[in-house]
Amino acid sequence: MNIAPRLPRNETGIKAALDILKQRFGDRMQTGQSIREQHGHTTSWIENQAPDAVIFAQSTEEVAEIVKTAGQHNVPVVPFGAGTSLEGHVNAPAGGISVDLSQMDKVLEVHEEDLDAVVQPGVTRMALNEHLRATGLFFPIDPGANASLGGMAATGASGTNAVRYGTMRENVLSLEAVLPSGEIIRTGRRARKSSAGYDLTRLMIGSEGTLGLITELTVRLQGIPEAMSSAHCTFPSVDAACNAVIMTIQMGVPVARIELLDADCVRAMNAYGKLDLPVSPLLLLEFHGTEAGVAEQAETFGEIAEDAGGIGFAWTSNAEERTRIWQARHDLYWALCQANPGLEGVATDVCVPISNLAEAVRRASEKAAELNLIAPILGHVGDGNFHASVFVDKSDPQAMENSAIYTAWMGEMAIALDGTCTGEHGIGQGKVETLVKEMGGATDVMAAIKAAIDPQGIMNPGKVFKS
Amino acid sequence: MNIAPRLPRNETGIKAALDILKQRFGDRMQTGQSIREQHGHTTSWIENQAPDAVIFAQSTEEVAEIVKTAGQHNVPVVPFGAGTSLEGHVNAPAGGISVDLSQMDKVLEVHEEDLDAVVQPGVTRMALNEHLRATGLFFPIDPGANASLGGMAATGASGTNAVRYGTMRENVLSLEAVLPSGEIIRTGRRARKSSAGYDLTRLMIGSEGTLGLITELTVRLQGIPEAMSSAHCTFPSVDAACNAVIMTIQMGVPVARIELLDADCVRAMNAYGKLDLPVSPLLLLEFHGTEAGVAEQAETFGEIAEDAGGIGFAWTSNAEERTRIWQARHDLYWALCQANPGLEGVATDVCVPISNLAEAVRRASEKAAELNLIAPILGHVGDGNFHASVFVDKSDPQAMENSAIYTAWMGEMAIALDGTCTGEHGIGQGKVETLVKEMGGATDVMAAIKAAIDPQGIMNPGKVFKS
Numbered sequence: 026m027n028i029a030p031r032l033p034r035n036e037t038g039i040k041a042a043l044d045i046l047k048q049r050f051g052d053r054m055q056t057g058q059s060i061r062e063q064h065g066h067t068t069s070w071i072e073n074q075a076p077d078a079v080i081f082a083q084s085t086e087e088v089a090e091i092v093k094t095a096g097q098h099n100v101p102v103v104p105f106g107a108g109t110s111l112e113g114h115v116n117a118p119a120g121g122i123s124v125d126l127s128q129m130d131k132v133l134e135v136h137e138e139d140l141d142a143v144v145q146p147g148v149t150r151m152a153l154n155e156h157l158r159a160t161g162l163f164f165p166i167d168p169g170a171n172a173s174l175g176g177m178a179a180t181g182a183s184g185t186n187a188v189r190y191g192t193m194r195e196n197v198l199s200l201e202a203v204l205p206s207g208e209i210i211r212t213g214r215r216a217r218k219s220s221a222g223y224d225l226t227r228l229m230i231g232s233e234g235t236l237g238l239i240t241e242l243t244v245r246l247q248g249i250p251e252a253m254s255s256a257h258c259t260f261p262s263v264d265a266a267c268n269a270v271i272m273t274i275q276m277g278v279p280v281a282r283i284e285l286l287d288a289d290c291v292r293a294m295n296a297y298g299k300l301d302l303p304v305s306p307l308l309l310l311e312f313h314g315t316e317a318g319v320a321e322q323a324e325t326f327g328e329i330a331e332d333a334g335g336i337g338f339a340w341t342s343n344a345e346e347r348t349r350i351w352q353a354r355h356d357l358y359w360a361l362c363q364a365n366p367g368l369e370g371v372a373t374d375v376c377v378p379i380s381n382l383a384e385a386v387r388r389a390s391e392k393a394a395e396l397n398l399i400a401p402i403l404g405h406v407g408d409g410n411f412h413a414s415v416f417v418d419k420s421d422p423q424a425m426e427n428s429a430i431y432t433a434w435m436g437e438m439a440i441a442l443d444g445t446c447t448g449e450h451g452i453g454q455g456k457v458e459t460l461v462k463e464m465g466g467a468t469d470v471m472a473a474i475k476a477a478i479d480p481q482g483i484m485n486p487g488k489v490f491k492s
Numbered sequence: 493m494n495i496a497p498r499l500p501r502n503e504t505g506i507k508a509a510l511d512i513l514k515q516r517f518g519d520r521m522q523t524g525q526s527i528r529e530q531h532g533h534t535t536s537w538i539e540n541q542a543p544d545a546v547i548f549a550q551s552t553e554e555v556a557e558i559v560k561t562a563g564q565h566n567v568p569v570v571p572f573g574a575g576t577s578l579e580g581h582v583n584a585p586a587g588g589i590s591v592d593l594s595q596m597d598k599v600l601e602v603h604e605e606d607l608d609a610v611v612q613p614g615v616t617r618m619a620l621n622e623h624l625r626a627t628g629l630f631f632p633i634d635p636g637a638n639a640s641l642g643g644m645a646a647t648g649a650s651g652t653n654a655v656r657y658g659t660m661r662e663n664v665l666s667l668e669a670v671l672p673s674g675e676i677i678r679t680g681r682r683a684r685k686s687s688a689g690y691d692l693t694r695l696m697i698g699s700e701g702t703l704g705l706i707t708e709l710t711v712r713l714q715g716i717p718e719a720m721s722s723a724h725c726t727f728p729s730v731d732a733a734c735n736a737v738i739m740t741i742q743m744g745v746p747v748a749r750i751e752l753l754d755a756d757c758v759r760a761m762n763a764y765g766k767l768d769l770p771v772s773p774l775l776l777l778e779f780h781g782t783e784a785g786v787a788e789q790a791e792t793f794g795e796i797a798e799d800a801g802g803i804g805f806a807w808t809s810n811a812e813e814r815t816r817i818w819q820a821r822h823d824l825y826w827a828l829c830q831a832n833p834g835l836e837g838v839a840t841d842v843c844v845p846i847s848n849l850a851e852a853v854r855r856a857s858e859k860a861a862e863l864n865l866i867a868p869i870l871g872h873v874g875d876g877n878f879h880a881s882v883f884v885d886k887s888d889p890q891a892m893e894n895s896a897i898y899t900a901w902m903g904e905m906a907i908a909l910d911g912t913c914t915g916e917h918g919i920g921q922g923k924v925e926t927l928v929k930e931m932g933g934a935t936d937v938m939a940a941i942k943a944a945i946d947p948q949g950i951m952n953p954g955k956v957f958k959s
Contacts, residue, residue, distance in 0.1 A: 136845065136847060137742070138738050138742070138845075138846060138847035139845040139846050139847050139876075140741060140742065141845070161742075162742075180687060181686075181687040181691075182687075183685060187685060191662070192685050194691065194694070195658070195662055204937070208933055209933070210932070210933045210934040210937060211931075211932065211934060212931075212934055213912070214907070214910055214911055214912045214930065215845045215910040215911070216843040216844055216845060216875075216876055216877075216906075216910070216911040216912045216915060217843065217845075217846075217875045217876055217877075218650060218654060218659055218843055218875050218877060218912075218915050218916065219648075219843060219912035219914065219915060220647060220648040220649075220698050220912075220914045220915060220916050220917060220918040220919070221912045221913055221914050221918075221919060221923070221927055221930055221931065222698070222919055222927050222931055222934075222935065222938050222956055223695060223698065223699055223937075223938040223941060223956075224648075224661065224691075224694045224695060224697065224698055225934055225937060225938065227661070227691045227694035227695070228690060228691060228694070228695055228941075230691065231687050231689070231690065231691055232690055247744065248741075248742055248743055248744035250744060251744075271605050274607060274715075275604070275605070275607065275628075275629075275715055276715055277714065277715035277717060277718075279746075315788060317784060317788060318785060318788070321782060321784060321785065376683040376684065376685055376686060377683055378603065378605075378606040378608070378682045378683060378684075379605060379606050379684075380603060380605035380606050408683075408684045408685050409606075409683055409684055410683075410684075410685060439683075440681070443681055443682040443683070444681055444682070444683040445680070445681045445683045445685075445686035445687075445688045446688055447686065447687045447688050448683060448685050448686060448687065449685065449687050450687060451687040451688075452687070452688060452689055456688075460688055460689050463681065463688055464678075464688065464689055465677070465678065466675055466676070466677045467677040467678060467679055467689075467692055468689065470671070470677060470690075470692060470945060471689050471690040471692065473944040473945060474690060474695075474941055474944060474945075475690075476944065477940040477941060477943065477944035478937060478940060478941075489689055489690075
């Protein structure tokens with residue numbers, strides 16, 4: 026278990042704030058060990074650092090009240106959505122209060138004509154899409170987990186179809202947030218674009234709860250496409266697959282998803298999903314558009330894939346066949362678990378310019394071999410974003426150390442290739458050191474902004490920055 | 493002539509800094525009246541406030557040197573690109589130094605495989621597209637004027653095809669900037685997405701030179717589409733046209749441009765361009781894609797337009813015919829000038845949710861009539877963004893006052909309809925008061941960020957904020 030630094034605790038302040046808040050919130054404030062640990066728990070390699078209390082907030086005003094009380098007693102506040110973040114974002118290294126926003130789960134408004142919706146932060150992406158079912162609209166961002174929209178905004182999430190629809194940055198029109206002072210602000214309006222002052226919406230997105238708590242979001246929606254098709258093609262090498270990706274993007278084929286799976290992933294997928302794909306790098310694509318459009322896109326990709334040395338290209342717009350191959354992709358984590366019994370997966374994430382993608386994947390595979398690690402690679406390669414899932418025996422200190430070495434090395438390798446140490450998982454506690462290597466003096470600007478907005482440093486301490 | 497407030501001048505500091513900089517930059521520092529006035533001049537209704545000197549910088553290091561010297565003597569620095577901004581952005585209300593970046597005009601790198609380019613801030617959008625001619629790629633943002641890319645980033649520019657390709661916010665991957673301290677930072681990498689810390693790229697975009705000077709940009713490029721088509725259709729009312737826009741966007745037709753021109757615009761276009769369009773609201777569209785795709789898109793729009801009561805729908809993929817109608821649109825300003833001899837145009841800009849667009853346009857027309865103003869309306873209506881061009885006799889104080897009343901009223905009307913006082917022109921000096929009405933407490937957060945990054949307040953004072 027990798028240890029993130031503990032920060033000094035303000036015992037007196039925590040006790041005073043908790044006494045006041047217990048009076049106010051009664052049973053909606055919980056201090057039992059298991060619920061506290063559950064709110065520190067993340068699916069990362071970072072040890073659990075539980076908060077002192079969990080409060081289930083039900084309104085923006087309640088959130089403001091909690092933050093004001095915390096501020097008066099200098100106590101940390103850690104926002105909690107669905108608990109699906111990967112870099113220790115919800116840990117409480119200095120203790121304090123976890124504000125659980127999962128009960129703020131209402132879709133407040135849907136504006137079908139404007140293709141937007143106003144939601145509370147605890148609404149999950151699947152709940153929103155379920156709510157939209159009758160409208161012909163959908164919310165496109167899909168990070169895999171059924172994350173909350175507040176959490177997705179806070180971490181700057183994206184996922185498989187960002188290549189077509191963008192990330193949270195491009196899909197949030199406006200936010201309501203509670204600042205560390207307890208003040209409630211709105212960062213924008215419902216207009217689809219604006220040049221009115223500093224872009225506080227984008228500043229809050231990806232700030233990982235260090236500047237305030239997101240209490241409402243206005244998100245963009247998309248029309249559900251008339252037709253979808255999917256395609257897959259096997260390649261003799263990651264290089265060949267990457268060349269096909271580059272040509273596809275250059276030709277302007279509006280792919281909705283384009284995923285790369287390495288041979289290890291394909292082997293595990295075959296075993297788990299009873300498929301018989303050649304054990305070699307695979308590209309898996311989805312196209313959205315009109316009936317004629319998705320056929321044209323798939324066929325264009327087929328020609329590109331063939332030119333790049335691809336074999337076994339196949340495409341379909343049949344819903345059942347589409348689901349079969351994409352279900353295997355969605356089940357990949359479980360397939361990899363089955364292929365590596367007794368080991369646990371630790372995900373890491375980098376993003377590089379597409380022209381450097383093949384080189385980055387090659388280096389990552391070599392490094393994993395050198396460190397004796399099993400680290401299958403899959404990527405949202407239309408953006409140059411890829412993940413390695415390191416499968417380790419968490420009771421083996423050497424393997425855990427090697428996993429930490431690999432993760433840190435991966436971020437630096439991506440930076441050396443003009444990329445970033447995280448395309449979509451964020452900094453959290455896991456990549457604080459790497460962020461400084463990546464951004465240099467710009468991290469001082471971030472710290473100056475943090476100090477200006479949160480002078481007491483109560484908002485999610487130990488994330489993004491050291492303290 | 494509308495007067496923006498003058499700010500206190502630091503005469504001693506200005507003299508000291510200018511003496512030092514003259515030594516350093518020689519003939520590249522100019523203090524003649526006409527060149528100074530030219531650098532304060534903007535195409536807005538705000539009076540010219542000339543800087544004390546203009547320095548033509550040729551490198552990032554030179555910009556840093558100028559800013560450091562200015563900082564040591566507490567002297568304002570005003571960045572200048574192509575001088576095409578509309579809200580007084582390049583005025584110097586407290587005097588100081590205009591840093592002209594037009595000689596930093598090199599395209600430094602083009603990465604065809606990654607669809608990006610690294611450019612200096614003085615490169616204009618047309619120069620970049622000329623440079624890219626052989627690559628099959630283009631830079632899509634088109635605000636009308638041949639603005640510099642640094643200026644377009646600083647003001648958060650967009651224009652006619654933002655509905656498909658987004659604004660500067662979505663098309664800049666990374667910036668290099670000189671901070672008010674003279675330090676040089678880089679806000680990101682060449683990766684197409686990142687979750688690494690605060691989004692300083694988007695913070696700088698639209699900050700209008702108040703947080704630093706942009707000295708390099710990495711911008712996204714697009715593949716030139718295989719085919720383009722254009723279409724136009726006349727509608728009995730603005731309402732009917734807006735309904736067609738809403739249906740088009742809802743159906744997911746990937747329009748590249750969708751412009752609304754009111755009857756006054758069409759009348760002027762007819763006279764200037766020798767066209768015979770019905771004098772009634774007009775939608776003008778462009779589609780990008782494959783040959784089959786653009787035909788399909790145009791035909792789908794044709795059906796929608798007919799359902800919405802449109803008449804005279806026509807589309808073409810013939811390059812000559814396309815150019816003819818779009819040229820008339822590009823010449824609209826001159827057509828309106830010809831239609832209003834002796835008067836000058838003053839542009840204003842708002843953006844509302846599309847469902848409120850017809851109402852906003854109706855109210856704007858009524859208000860113009862009430863104030864006895866000629867104010868034709870055209871809009872990038874796929875985004876709900878529209879402009880009124882008020883044609884006034886600048887020597888008539890009553891007309892000028894009414895024009896100012898109309899502009900201020902327009903921003904507030906847009907806010908009341910859940911929109912923004914500026915979709916793409918920015919705040920500058922012209923909308924400082926309206927910004928506070930729109931953003932409320934969020935303007936205090938903007939001011940806190942400004943104070944943290946520019947504690948002396950030397951960067952472009954009097955813009956975005958009062959001082």
